Amino acid sequence: MVLRSSKVASVVLLIILVTVFLITISIGTVRIPVEDFFKIVFNNGEVRNSYRKILLDIRIPRAIMAILVGMMLSSSGTVVQAVFQNPLADPYIIGISASAVFGAVLAFLLGLGDIYYGIFAFVISVFVSFLIFRLSNFKGKVNTSTLLIIGIAISSFLGAFTSFAMYAIGEDSYKIMVWTMGFLGGASWTKVGIISVPLLFAVVYFIFHRNDLDAIMMGEQEAHSLGVNVSKLKKRLLIVSSLIVAFSVAFTGMIGFVGLIIPHTMRLIVGYSNTKLLLPTILAGGTFLLFSDTLARNVLSPTEIPIGVVTAFFGAPFFIYLAFKARRKV
Amino acid sequence: MINETSLKVSDLSFGYDNKSILKEISLNVRKGKFYGILGPNGSGKSTLLKNVMRYLIPDEGEIYLFNESIKNMNRKSVAKKMGFVPQKSEMSMALTVYETILMGRLPHIKSQWEGYTEKDRRIVNNVINSLGLEEFKDRIALSLSGGEFQKVLLARALVQKPEILLLDEPTSNLDMNHAVELMSLIKMMTKNNGLTAVAVLHDLNLAALFCDEVVFLKNNELKYTGCPKAVFKREIIKDIYGLDVYIAECDEGIPYVIPKCTHMNEEICQRICKCV
Numbered sequence: 001m002v003l004r005s006s007k008v009a010s011v012v013l014l015i016i017l018v019t020v021f022l023i024t025i026s027i028g029t030v031r032i033p034v035e036d037f038f039k040i041v042f043n044n045g046e047v048r049n050s051y052r053k054i055l056l057d058i059r060i061p062r063a064i065m066a067i068l069v070g071m072m073l074s075s076s077g078t079v080v081q082a083v084f085q086n087p088l089a090d091p092y093i094i095g096i097s098a099s100a101v102f103g104a105v106l107a108f109l110l111g112l113g114d115i116y117y118g119i120f121a122f123v124i125s126v127f128v129s130f131l132i133f134r135l136s137n138f139k140g141k142v143n144t145s146t147l148l149i150i151g152i153a154i155s156s157f158l159g160a161f162t163s164f165a166m167y168a169i170g171e172d173s174y175k176i177m178v179w180t181m182g183f184l185g186g187a188s189w190t191k192v193g194i195i196s197v198p199l200l201f202a203v204v205y206f207i208f209h210r211n212d213l214d215a216i217m218m219g220e221q222e223a224h225s226l227g228v229n230v231s232k233l234k235k236r237l238l239i240v241s242s243l244i245v246a247f248s249v250a251f252t253g254m255i256g257f258v259g260l261i262i263p264h265t266m267r268l269i270v271g272y273s274n275t276k277l278l279l280p281t282i283l284a285g286g287t288f289l290l291f292s293d294t295l296a297r298n299v300l301s302p303t304e305i306p307i308g309v310v311t312a313f314f315g316a317p318f319f320i321y322l323a324f325k326a327r328r329k330v
Numbered sequence: 331m332i333n334e335t336s337l338k339v340s341d342l343s344f345g346y347d348n349k350s351i352l353k354e355i356s357l358n359v360r361k362g363k364f365y366g367i368l369g370p371n372g373s374g375k376s377t378l379l380k381n382v383m384r385y386l387i388p389d390e391g392e393i394y395l396f397n398e399s400i401k402n403m404n405r406k407s408v409a410k411k412m413g414f415v416p417q418k419s420e421m422s423m424a425l426t427v428y429e430t431i432l433m434g435r436l437p438h439i440k441s442q443w444e445g446y447t448e449k450d451r452r453i454v455n456n457v458i459n460s461l462g463l464e465e466f467k468d469r470i471a472l473s474l475s476g477g478e479f480q481k482v483l484l485a486r487a488l489v490q491k492p493e494i495l496l497l498d499e500p501t502s503n504l505d506m507n508h509a510v511e512l513m514s515l516i517k518m519m520t521k522n523n524g525l526t527a528v529a530v531l532h533d534l535n536l537a538a539l540f541c542d543e544v545v546f547l548k549n550n551e552l553k554y555t556g557c558p559k560a561v562f563k564r565e566i567i568k569d570i571y572g573l574d575v576y577i578a579e580c581d582e583g584i585p586y587v588i589p590k591c592t593h594m595n596e597e598i599c600q601r602i603c604k605c606v
Contacts, residue, residue, distance in 0.1 A: 085422035208442050215433055219420025224385050226490070227409030227437035272423040275445060 006276035009269055013283035017067070020287055024294040025059040029302050032059075058187075065187035065195070065251070066293040066307075067286035070258055072199050072248045074285020076241040077259025078266075078277060079206055082213045083234050083241075084136075084147055087267075090260035091129075091245045094151030095158070097256070099128035100242075100249035101180060102158040105165050118194070118250035125246040128154060129238050179253035182308030184293050186251070195247050202244045206278055209233065213274040255289070255308045257315030262288055264322055334361040335397070336494050336526040337382065342391030344374075344381050351377045353550045354391070359494070362524040364517055366537035369547035370571055375530040378547070379496050382528070383414055395494070409437035413487030417499040419479070424470045427463060427482050428454070434489035450489075457485045461515070477508030484512065488519075495519075497529035501536060509533070513540040534587045538562055546570050559583055 026034045032051045037060075039045040040052060073091070080096070081089045091097050103124030104117040112120075132154065136147035162180060166173035206213070212233055215223040223230045248255070266281045292310040299305060337359035344352040352374045359365055367375045380386040382393055384400055393400040395411050413434070421430070435450040458464055461481055466474060471482050480500060487495055495516065501509035517540045519525040531537045537544050538558040546554040546561065548570050554561045562585035567575045574590040 082423070085420070087423070211433070211436055211439060211442070211445055214425065214429065215436055217421065217423045217425065218430075218433065219416075219422070221380070221385050222414065222416060222419060222421075224405070225383055225409060225412075225414035225487075225496075226433060227404075227406040229405055267424075271429070272425050273429045275429075 006270045006280060009266075009280040010283055013280055013287060017283055017287040017290070020290050020294065021063055021067070024063050024290055024297075025055060027294070027298055028054075028059065030054060061189050061192050062184055062187040062293070063290055064192050066184050066290040068192065068195050068199050069184070069248045069252050069255065070262075070285040070287070070289025071282045072195070072202070072244040072285075073255060073258035073289070074262035074281050075203060075206055075278065076245050077285075078263040078274070078281050079213065079237050079241050080259070081263060082217050082274060083237050085217060085219070086147065087264060088260070089147065089151075090257075091241060092254070092256045092259055094129075094132055094147060095154035096125050096129050096132075096242055096245050097249055097254050098155040098158045098162075100125040100246040101162055101254055103246070104179065104250050105162050109165055109169075118247055121250040122243060122246035125242045125249075126239055128158075129242045130235075133234070133238060178306065180308075181306030182253040182255035182311070184252050184296075184307055185304065191251050195251055198243050198247050202240045203278075203282060205240050206237075206274075209237065210274040210278055213237070217272070217274075253306075253308065255311055257311045257319065258285055258289055261315045261319050261322070264319070268322070335359065336361040336395070337528070338392075338394040338397075339378075339382065340392045340394070342378075342381060342388050342393065344377060344386060344388045351550055352381065352388075355547075355552050356391075357545060357552065357555070359526055359528060360543075361493075361526050362520055363526060363542040364520045364540055365526075365528045366541035366544040367528065367530045367547065368532075368534065368537055368544055368570070369553075373547040374550045375547055376498050379498050379528070379530055383412060383496055384408060406437045409490060409492075411492055412494045412496060413490040413492035415480070415483045415487050415495065415497040415500050417502050419483055421472060424472055427466045427469050427471050427474070428458070430471045430482055431458060431463075431485045431489055434486040437490060453491070454489050457488050461485050461488075476503045477505065477511070480504060480508065480512060481515075484515065492525070494526045494528065497527065499530050499532060502532060509536060510539075516540070534562065534567070538585050538587070558585055562587060 022034050022037065025037055026032050030051075032055060036047045036051050037055060039047050040055060077090050080091050080094070081087050083089075084094070100121035103120035103122070106124070107116040107120035132147065132150050135150050166177060212223075212228050215226045215228045216230060216234065218226075220230045262285045263277065263281050266277055266284055270276045270280050289307070289311070292314065293307050296305045296307045296310045335358050337357075339355055339357040339359075342352055342355040343350070355378060367378060369375050377386065381388050384393070395403065395408065400408060432446055432450065432454050435446055435454065438450065439445065440447075458467060461484065463478075463481060463485060466478060466482070471479060474482065480503070484500070497516070500512055504512065513536055516525075516527050516529070520527050520542075529541075531541075541558060543555065544558055544561055545552060546566065553570060554566055562577055564575055564577055567573060567577075567587060576588045576590060578586040578588060580586060
């Protein structure tokens with residue numbers, strides 16, 4: 001059972017999420033009254049056909065996609081940080097995201113269909129996350145510096161491949177470039193349906209193991225003494241994290257900082273225990289990405305800013321602020 | 331009851347990279363007793379503990395917990411019977427003292443969905459109160475001093491409600507006051523609650539003061555075992571550590587080891603021994 005503070009945080013975040021959702025679906029190049037959304041949901045009253053189309057085919061799936069991807073990135077960030085016992089171990093920083101992009105680009109280069117992007121992204125990111133995990137593991141303990149160095153090296157190496165692919169593809173490279181900066185424009189109900197399955201599975205899996213995750217943060221030997229099968233659990237958690245990161249990258253490209261700043265911010269609010277952290281983090285991740293996407297769509301409207309640019313633009317300074325705040329506390 | 335065996339180590343051998351770390355160790359640990367494992371650095375003391383808790387898997391030999399081979403027990407069952415206090419925690423995140431101690435109830439969780447129950451929280455609160463940790467309950471565990479933090483780790487192991495407590499150099503990072511406090515707590519629990527404690531120790535005099543039995547390891551082998559009075563002999567200490575010592579004895583018959591140093595002549599050492 002989670003404690004009251006975590007429940008309060010979750011309820012507040014849920015209210016914010018719903019509010020941001022209602023705002024985001026009503027604003028854009030065409031302003032649609034929020035009442036129209038409720039009219040559609042409750043099938044009560046007339047709604048202009050074009051509004052109905054915009055809401056149902058474009059804005060709502062896109063908003064839900066943003067929420068789901070934000071949830072994926074923030075929850076995987078929380079779990080990867082617990083597994084590596086390092087609050088800086090974001091899937092983006094340690095190279096899992098870059099390897100997912102690499103997989104997706106490979107599928108694109110091989111001329112395979114959309115469905116293969118996710119499969120390639122998944123297989124390669126799982127392989128790379130294990131490689132990083134194995135290389136940074138020394139005598140049963142994950143070496144933090146090695147982990148970051150290997151992660152950065154792999155990101156750069158695979159980033160070089162992606163850049164080369166863009167160069168080689170020529171004019172069509174725009175498709176990949178959009179991907180590397182994150183793009184939610186291609187959201188559809190089908191995609192929402194596809195990514196909700198791994199997300200749901202991952203969230204259930206993470207919450208199920210929330211107490212074991214706390215034990216893992218005590219180090220391998222101590223977690224073992226508490227009855228946890230540490231290496232098996234760490235591997236499974238990494239596979240599930242890679243799975244959802246891979247899916248999010250395959251469908252929406254690389255969106256940085258969410259997996260880093262959201263868990264970090266939530267830790268300041270509800271504490272470090274995963275029993276209290278996971279649910280608020282998942283909700284905050286969804287809210288943050290939805291908010292970022294709203295900005296991405298509207299700031300330079302009708303031109304759209306890639307969402308990865310927005311998350312980094314807001315995320316990086318905020319992260320620096322948090323780091324300074326934490327430093328003052330110490 | 332008094333001579334009931336809690337833990338039995340039978341012909342245990344362990345090594346890696348063709349290097350032998352433990353050679354045919356056999357040991358019977360009796361219920362309700364406080365055992366000290368002593369020996370020079372690198373003699374295999376901590377490795378023995380890691381084998382006992384099955385963090386490392388022995389190459390040969392068996393370990394029995396209350397006559398049941400540990401090999402046939404699942405991790406949770408072992409964790410319900412055996413608690414562990416490390417020398418230094420590898421805790422990496424800022425969990426509170428309460429959250430850290432609550433984790434000791436992990437092996438007892440019946441439903442992963444439900445998580446910790448009211449009963450678990452009651453047990454945790456009782457241990458917190460009995461160890462005088464109430465004022466630190468909501469503090470970040472990593473912000474505590476070494477002595478306080480070690481007590482938190484002891485509390486976490488105690489809420490596991492173990493019958494055997496393993497401690498890996500629990501006093502190494504503590505000042506004398508905290509070291510004595512920790513050892514006294516463990517001693518009290520072995521005497522009053524029938525807990526069996528096995529601690530890797532470096533301080534011979536702490537071991538003499540608190541342990542019912544000591545085990546000396548040297549060159550990866552078990553060399554001597556017995557009560558402190560029986561094994562704290564000049565020739566044994568010389569054999570184990572290669573160090574000349576004087577052994578004083580206080581009124582209760584507890585031995586006290588004084589190393590012979592170059593700046594202390596025999597007369598001074600003997601005078602100290604008499605004072606003790």
